[in-house]
Every structure is written in structure tokens, then in C-alpha cells.
Amino acid sequence: MQHRYDDLTDEQLVELHLSGDPRGMEVLYDRFFDRIYRLAYAKLRNDSDAQDAVSAVFLKLVRSIDSFRGESKFSTWIYTVANNAIMDMIRRRRTTLSIDADIETDDGDSIAREFEDRSPGPEQQAVDEDFARFVYSKLDELPEGQRAVIELRFFMELSYQDIADRLGIELGTVKSRINRAVAALRAIVNRDEVSAGAR
Amino acid sequence: MRADDMRDREATGTCSVERALMYRRQADPRFRDELRRRFMAACEADAARRRAEPGVSGGHSVDAGRGADAGRGAGAGRAGRDRNPEVQEKRVLRLPRIPMAYMGLAAAAMVAIVIGIGNLIPRQPVAPDQPAPIMFSQTMPAEADTAQDQALAMAPAAPAAPGEAGAAVARTAPAAPAAPLAPAARGFAPVAAGVMDTAELVLAGVLNDEMRLKLEQIAAQAGSALEFVPGDAASPDAGSPVEPVAQVAHLAVERRVAEHVVSRIVEELGAAVEQPLSQVGSDQVLVVVRFSSN
Structure with a gap:
């Protein structure tokens, strides 16, 4: 039975739920859980807050499924829902969250050197994770438009065309904007790595 | 990874920042399962509420969902949401829903406009088809004694000649x-x-x-x-x-x-x-x- 639901598009699964059949929602959960968790983790940068955010997103999804009008793809709609929920959480916890505190404790030299080594293993994975969190922490320094394309592409895994539809820009603009966003992020990361090494 | 993504990687070379962005942080499986259970319970309750609503026909199958919208899904949510015939009827013209509070406000504004326009239209005191004033001449008895005389006295007078204008005067005071x-x-x-x-x-x-x-x-x-x-x-x-x-x-x-x-x-x-x-x-x-x- 499940494999038949797997064949349906996101929008068809939503329609089934609206007609009283909730079984397809589990498929949607499996499709989007990892993406939303990744988005939440990138913004909040710790598992506990990411779990709270993802819980809020999925429960909010049930409550606000009526607001999905089918005018956009479900993947872009749920990105909006998730983004709003996560930003609400950040605003509420701004006084208590210390997002960058654990990042500052890492040794910048060690991260760069270990990452260049590219050797697999648990230690490398831990370094990758630290570096990823370090990179995530720099996303806030990007302009809104560049940060959005990175989130849509790398965390929500949307296609270029879907991103173009979501943002209302040309397909070629999406690609160039992603390239510029990654280059800008790389410059920010390099700058901060150098300053951390100088300390 | 997508094909177009692969082509980009080959062209530009994947940098460390991109690898960090593609880092797949995995959630705790226990949390994932627990949230799945809560999410599905909420979905079941929501679907049951929808089934109980009049106009929502239950028993939609996978095939029904497949056939309903095989494209990009445009309008799928709308179609599902407006399955209630009453709602569909209201949205025939595809006009946005107007909250009731605004409907009342609009009605009050319409009444005010109508009154305002009405104030600018002068009222005509004499209707064109109004009967002519009852006239009598000096030769007519002041008091009609009989019913016939009353009938004669109350009969609308013919238009008076210019010379009679001074003699024939309106009786209505x-x-x-x-x-x-x-x-x-x-x-x-x-x-x-x-x-x-x-x-x-x-x-x-x-x-x-x-x-x-x-x-x-x-x-x-x-x-x-x-x-x-x-x-x-x-x-x-x-x-x-x-x-x-x-x-x-x-x-x-x-x-x-x-x-x-x-x-x-x-x-x-x-x-x-x-x-x-x-x-x-x-x-x-x-x-x-x-x-x-x-």
C-alpha cells in the first residue's frame, strides 16, 4: 500500500489528506523530515533547538494545511512554513540562545588543517560537523537573497527551476546567484579563519 | 545529487564551504520516530474532522488522488479545500473571501453613499399627475346642500379662462x-x-x-x-x-x-x-x- 502513496506527488498527497485520508502524510513526513531538520540545524546550530523547531514545523503543518492553496509547489510552501517557525523560535529564544558560543571554542587552525586532509573516519566526521556549524554561523552575514538560495538549494534540495519559481527569477539568475552566494560565503569563512588563526 | 548539480561541481570544483553546506546532519532516530507518531496522530485527528464535515466525501483512494491532479499540483490544495459545495458556490467568480466584518463595513458605506446621493436630488412638491385644485366660482353656493351639489362642488374645474382668473380662486386654503x-x-x-x-x-x-x-x-x-x-x-x-x-x-x-x-x-x-x-x-x-x- 505504501509504495502506491510513494508514487504520488506532494500536492496529491495533500489533496488526499484534505479529502480525509491521512495516510499519505506519512510519506510527506519521510520526504521532508531530513530537509527541515537540516534547515533548522543550520539556523539554530544545535540538536536540541533543531528538534524543537522541527516539531513545531510539523505540528504547524497540520494546523495550517488549509492555507496551502496549490499555487506553488508543496516543497516551497513547507519551506516558508518552516522558515517562519524557525525564525519565530529564534526571536523567542534570542535572549537565551547562544548560537555562536560553542563555535568560538573550536580551534580555527585545526578545522582548516583537518578539513584539507580529507581523510574519512569518526574524527574527520566530527571535524566536518564542527566546520559545517562554523559555516552555518556565517550564513547570517549574507544578504537575504543569497541566504535564501543557499537554504533552498542545499537544505531543502529544491531544483533550480523550483527555486526560480519560488523566488520569481530566471533560471539562469538562480544559478549565478547560488554561485555568488557560495563565493561570498567562502570569502567570509576564509576571512574569519584567518582572523581566528591570527589570534 | 542532481545531474545539473554534478555538472556545476565538475565545472567549478567543490570547495570546502560547499561540502559543509551539503553536510547531512542526522536527527536522533528516537526523536524522528516519536515526532512521526505525534505528527500522524495529529493528521488522523485532522482527517477525521474533515471527514465529519458535510460536503467532504470520504473514501478517496490513491487512484483518485493520482487522477485528480497529475500535473505540478497547481490547484490541488485549493480543490481540496473548496470541496465543500457551499464554499465552491461562493467562489464561482474566483473572488477572494471577504471577512464578515468587512461586509458590514461595506454595507454601511453603501447606505451612506445612497443617502448622500439622495440628499442632492431635490424633491418635487407637485407630481405631474396630481389632480387639479378644486375650484369654485362666486356663483357656486358656499355650502352644498345636497349630495348632487357636493359632487358638483368637488368636481375638478375646467381650466379657467384668462378673464375668469380673478373670479375663480382656489378653495383649498x-x-x-x-x-x-x-x-x-x-x-x-x-x-x-x-x-x-x-x-x-x-x-x-x-x-x-x-x-x-x-x-x-x-x-x-x-x-x-x-x-x-x-x-x-x-x-x-x-x-x-x-x-x-x-x-x-x-x-x-x-x-x-x-x-x-x-x-x-x-x-x-x-x-x-x-x-x-x-x-x-x-x-x-x-x-x-x-x-x-x-
Whole structure:
């Protein structure tokens, strides 16, 4: 039975739920859980807050499924829902969250050197994770438009065309904007790595 | 990884930042399962509520969902949401829903607009199909004794010849155009619209020659003429024709001298003002003088 639901598009699964059949929602959960968790983790940068955010997103999804009008793809709609929920959480916890505190404790030299080594293993994975969190922490320094394309592409895994539809820009603009966003992020990361090494 | 993504990687080379962005942070499996259970419970409850709603037909199968919208899913959510026929009927014109609070506000605004427009339209005091005023001549008995006489007296008179205009006067007191009407026009400026301003004075006693002479002098000086309307004098012996006694005098004067005429009548004849000059705004003003024997 499940494999038949797997064949349906996101929008068809939503329609089934609206007609009283909730079984397809589990498929949607499996499709989007990892993406939303990744988005939440990138913004909040710790598992506990990411779990709270993802819980809020999925429960909010049930409550606000009526607001999905089918005018956009479900993947872009749920990105909006998730983004709003996560930003609400950040605003509420701004006084208590210390997002960058654990990042500052890492040794910048060690991260760069270990990452260049590219050797697999648990230690490398831990370094990758630290570096990823370090990179995530720099996303806030990007302009809104560049940060959005990175989130849509790398965390929500949307296609270029879907991103173009979501943002209302040309397909070629999406690609160039992603390239510029990654280059800008790389410059920010390099700058901060150098300053951390100088300390 | 997508094919276009792969091509980009080959062209530009994947940098460490991109690898960090593609880092797949995995959630705790226990959290994932626990949230799945809570999420599905919420979905079950929501779906049950929808099934209970009138107009939502349950039993939709996977095939039904597949056939409903095989494209990009545009309108899928809308179609599902508006499955209720009542809602669909309201959205036939694809107009956005208007909250009820705004509907009330819009209705109030419409009423205000209608009233505002209505205020700018002057009301016509005399309808075109209104029957002509009932007339009688001096040869007609003052009181109709029989039903036939009453019928004759109440019959609408034929249009009077020019020469008879002075003899035939309106019986309806004081006169049709001078009937005290409400202001004929509402709006920003007075508009007479066929209505004549009036002032009514009362004189004690029956009209005598002296009074008549003074009134005629005042009228002549005001550039007007007197018009007497006979009253219903009681007949000493019933059955014999009685000459009607004038009990009301009309002076149609220009507005600019109307107040002066009224004050002269009050001063020289000792009349009392029963109704001050109305302010509809007509160019001509009718001064009505009644003679009261009481």
C-alpha cells in the first residue's frame, strides 16, 4: 500500500489528506523530515533547538494545511512554513540562545588543517560537523537573497527551476546567484579563519 | 545529487564551504520516530474532522488522488479545500473571501453613499399627475346642500379662462402653491423648486373697506396686487344664495420687500404673525392675511 502513496506527488498527497485520508502524510513526513531538520540545524546550530523547531514545523503543518492553496509547489510552501517557525523560535529564544558560543571554542587552525586532509573516519566526521556549524554561523552575514538560495538549494534540495519559481527569477539568475552566494560565503569563512588563526 | 548539480561541481570544483553546506546532519532516530507518531496522530485527528464535515466525501483512494491532479499540483490544495459545495458556490467568480466584518463595513458605506446621493436630488412638491385644485366660482353656493351639489362642488374645474382668473380662486386654503410644505430641497444650498415661501398673518375682525384699502396700498407699493379668497360665511337663511365673504387675502411680493410688507401690515392693521416667513428661498413670497371674526 505504501509504495502506491510513494508514487504520488506532494500536492496529491495533500489533496488526499484534505479529502480525509491521512495516510499519505506519512510519506510527506519521510520526504521532508531530513530537509527541515537540516534547515533548522543550520539556523539554530544545535540538536536540541533543531528538534524543537522541527516539531513545531510539523505540528504547524497540520494546523495550517488549509492555507496551502496549490499555487506553488508543496516543497516551497513547507519551506516558508518552516522558515517562519524557525525564525519565530529564534526571536523567542534570542535572549537565551547562544548560537555562536560553542563555535568560538573550536580551534580555527585545526578545522582548516583537518578539513584539507580529507581523510574519512569518526574524527574527520566530527571535524566536518564542527566546520559545517562554523559555516552555518556565517550564513547570517549574507544578504537575504543569497541566504535564501543557499537554504533552498542545499537544505531543502529544491531544483533550480523550483527555486526560480519560488523566488520569481530566471533560471539562469538562480544559478549565478547560488554561485555568488557560495563565493561570498567562502570569502567570509576564509576571512574569519584567518582572523581566528591570527589570534 | 542532481545531474545539473554534478555538472556545476565538475565545472567549478567543490570547495570546502560547499561540502559543509551539503553536510547531512542526522536527527536522533528516537526523536524522528516519536515526532512521526505525534505528527500522524495529529493528521488522523485532522482527517477525521474533515471527514465529519458535510460536503467532504470520504473514501478517496490513491487512484483518485493520482487522477485528480497529475500535473505540478497547481490547484490541488485549493480543490481540496473548496470541496465543500457551499464554499465552491461562493467562489464561482474566483473572488477572494471577504471577512464578515468587512461586509458590514461595506454595507454601511453603501447606505451612506445612497443617502448622500439622495440628499442632492431635490424633491418635487407637485407630481405631474396630481389632480387639479378644486375650484369654485362666486356663483357656486358656499355650502352644498345636497349630495348632487357636493359632487358638483368637488368636481375638478375646467381650466379657467384668462378673464375668469380673478373670479375663480382656489378653495383649498390658502392656495396650492402656497401650501405650507416642508423644505423642498436638501443639500448644500436652498432650491425652491416651484415652492413659494409664505408668511401668515391674522387680523381680528371681518374684512372691511378700510382694511381693504390699506392692504391694496401696501400691495401697490410693493409692486403686487391683492387677491381675496372668499371664506365660508354662514348663511342667515338656509336655502338662499349668499355672497361669499372674503376672509383671506393673498399678496404675492418679491422676497426683497416681503419682510417690509409683513411689518407694515402688522404695524398699520394690527395683524399678528401666525407663521413667520419661511425660508425655502423662492423669489416670490406669498403673504397670507386671514381675517378672524373671533
